[in-house]
Amino acid sequence: MNVLIVYAHPEPRSLNGALRDFAVAHLEAAGHTVQVTDLYAMNWKATLDAHDMTGRAPDDRFDPALDSKRAFETGTQRDDIAREQGKLKWADTVIPQFPLWWFSMPAIMKGWFERVYAYGFAYGVGEHSDTHWGDRYGEGSLAGKRAMVIVTTGGWEPHYSPRGINGPIDDLLFPIQHGMLYYPGFDVLPPFVIYRTGKMNAARFDETRAALGRRLDDLWTTQPIPFRRQNAGDYEIPALTLKDGIAPGKVGFSAHLAHEG
Amino acid sequence: MNVLIVYAHPEPRSLNGALRDFAVAHLEAAGHTVQVTDLYAMNWKATLDAHDMTGRAPDDRFDPALDSKRAFETGTQRDDIAREQGKLKWADTVIPQFPLWWFSMPAIMKGWFERVYAYGFAYGVGEHSDTHWGDRYGEGSLAGKRAMVIVTTGGWEPHYSPRGINGPIDDLLFPIQHGMLYYPGFDVLPPFVIYRTGKMNAARFDETRAALGRRLDDLWTTQPIPFRRQNAGDYEIPALTLKDGIAPGKVGFSAHLAHEG
Numbered sequence: 191m192n193v194l195i196v197y198a199h200p201e202p203r204s205l206n207g208a209l210r211d212f213a214v215a216h217l218e219a220a221g222h223t224v225q226v227t228d229l230y231a232m233n234w235k236a237t238l239d240a241h242d243m244t245g246r247a248p249d250d251r252f253d254p255a256l257d258s259k260r261a262f263e264t265g266t267q268r269d270d271i272a273r274e275q276g277k278l279k280w281a282d283t284v285i286p287q288f289p290l291w292w293f294s295m296p297a298i299m300k301g302w303f304e305r306v307y308a309y310g311f312a313y314g315v316g317e318h319s320d321t322h323w324g325d326r327y328g329e330g331s332l333a334g335k336r337a338m339v340i341v342t343t344g345g346w347e348p349h350y351s352p353r354g355i356n357g358p359i360d361d362l363l364f365p366i367q368h369g370m371l372y373y374p375g376f377d378v379l380p381p382f383v384i385y386r387t388g389k390m391n392a393a394r395f396d397e398t399r400a401a402l403g404r405r406l407d408d409l410w411t412t413q414p415i416p417f418r419r420q421n422a423g424d425y426e427i428p429a430l431t432l433k434d435g436i437a438p439g440k441v442g443f444s445a446h447l448a449h450e451g
Numbered sequence: 452m453n454v455l456i457v458y459a460h461p462e463p464r465s466l467n468g469a470l471r472d473f474a475v476a477h478l479e480a481a482g483h484t485v486q487v488t489d490l491y492a493m494n495w496k497a498t499l500d501a502h503d504m505t506g507r508a509p510d511d512r513f514d515p516a517l518d519s520k521r522a523f524e525t526g527t528q529r530d531d532i533a534r535e536q537g538k539l540k541w542a543d544t545v546i547p548q549f550p551l552w553w554f555s556m557p558a559i560m561k562g563w564f565e566r567v568y569a570y571g572f573a574y575g576v577g578e579h580s581d582t583h584w585g586d587r588y589g590e591g592s593l594a595g596k597r598a599m600v601i602v603t604t605g606g607w608e609p610h611y612s613p614r615g616i617n618g619p620i621d622d623l624l625f626p627i628q629h630g631m632l633y634y635p636g637f638d639v640l641p642p643f644v645i646y647r648t649g650k651m652n653a654a655r656f657d658e659t660r661a662a663l664g665r666r667l668d669d670l671w672t673t674q675p676i677p678f679r680r681q682n683a684g685d686y687e688i689p690a691l692t693l694k695d696g697i698a699p700g701k702v703g704f705s706a707h708l709a710h711e712g
Contacts, residue, residue: 200500201513236497236558239461252462293626294555297497297562304552348690352702355681355691357625361703365554365623420616429609430616441613442622
């Protein structure tokens with residue numbers, strides 16, 4: 191299988207760097223092919239702007255969505271964007287790996303999604319009708335592929351528990367796992383989360399590495415998070431609200447998990 | 452009063468640009484002093500890295516938190532960071548304004564928070580004891596100031612409603628409003644959200660502008676979102692989970708609102 195690790199940490203001699211190296215070696219030893227998009231090492235351009243496409247008149251009004259669409263359709267995207275899209279097409283599984291900074295991914299990785307997820311590639315795909323509102327949330331260009339987030343936090347596990355002050359980790363990751371990965375079609379596996387990274391020692395590191403190894407061994411068999419498919423009958427179209435009979439009375443992120451119905 | 456607008460849109464001739472200009476003019480007409488941090492116009496460096504501080508040995512291992520702390524304490528931060536910290540200290544109210552891209556703020560603004568929110572400035576402040584877990588979530592360097600998010604979405608309002616497929620807008624904004632604004636001490640006002648920006652016409656634009664004007668007139672009197680203060684008795688320390696008697700049985704982001712108790 192082909193695995194793409196999209197990796198964002200500024201220091202290779204970090205816990206994230208060590209886990210990244212372990213993941214690459216572990217997957218390769220199992221016979222898989224791995225590519226790493228090392229955002230800091232490649233000095234990835236984080237900011238989506240008019241320089242992302244060639245052939246624009248410099249005084250034209252810049253529309254982030256429509257200019258992205260035109261560039262994607264006409265092959266006038268910057269090379270760095272097209273190259274990452276090629277890696278996404280190549281991959282069977284994509285692993286975004288990052289430290290949780292201010293309760294989300296680092297800016298450099300957010301900018302990877304903003305720029306690589308072109309209109310026509312990751313959104314604005316498919317027809318809109320009374321029963322189908324675009325190919326998204328379970329359908330789309332990246333359907334059939336798997337994704338699994340690896341994330342580290344300085345905070346303690348209870349701080350991210352259901353009643354923890356930071357909010358539950360699954361809810362903090364919902365905009366990423368549902369909004370950025372499930373949206374263009376990925377099957378999203380439960381995340382691999384490492385808490386309290388400041389208290390890592392050799393024993394805990396060994397345990398963490400072993401646990402990650404098991405998750406990597408099971409990449410192809412782990413059950414994905416059961417997000418509801420947008421166009422499979424659970425949602426009103428075009429309001430895209432859950433139908434009354436689906437998870438009745440429930441609100442919020444967890445209502446979009448099928449086992450909650 | 453002093454108002455800082457932190458603004459992220461690549462095109463000044465956009466809806467966001469028009470609303471930003473309106474907000475500046477409206478606030479100044481009411482006698483307030485306004486500064487705008489126009490992240491795209493100033494070519495803001497989005498990526499937190501070792502170049503953010505001077506005086507490091509180039510081969511030293513880079514620790515994003517500890518290097519930030521040292522640079523903040525010793526005055527060796529890059530000038531652009533220190534300048535934005537100065538604006539935050541100057542402001543009575545801070546208004547982050549941005550289009551919602553992939554269910555969060557644009558990368559360039561995420562990078563503003565990552566870099567300007569130094570260790571010792573916005574986190575890692577205050578003592579830790581059995582009753583006090585740092586000055587955060589209602590206390591901190593920015594306590595006494597107000598913040599209000601202005602955000603635009605291409606999606607429709609029902610898509611962001613309590614049972615909408617994207618998730619409720621208040622939950623999508625929780626990592627920003629609670630995790631990035633309430634955390635260092637801001638009182639956070641309800642956000643000003645403009646949906647379905649692709650269907651803006653002159654009449655809707657006039658209404659939107661008028662509604663924004665009213666929110667700006669009420670900046671000093673609007674009731675903040677009633678997030679629970681970390682060190683005021685609702686949370687176990689150091690687990691930072693809600694005590695059993697607080698919002699019993701409730702989980703998730705909304706449990707951290709006091710009126711839910």
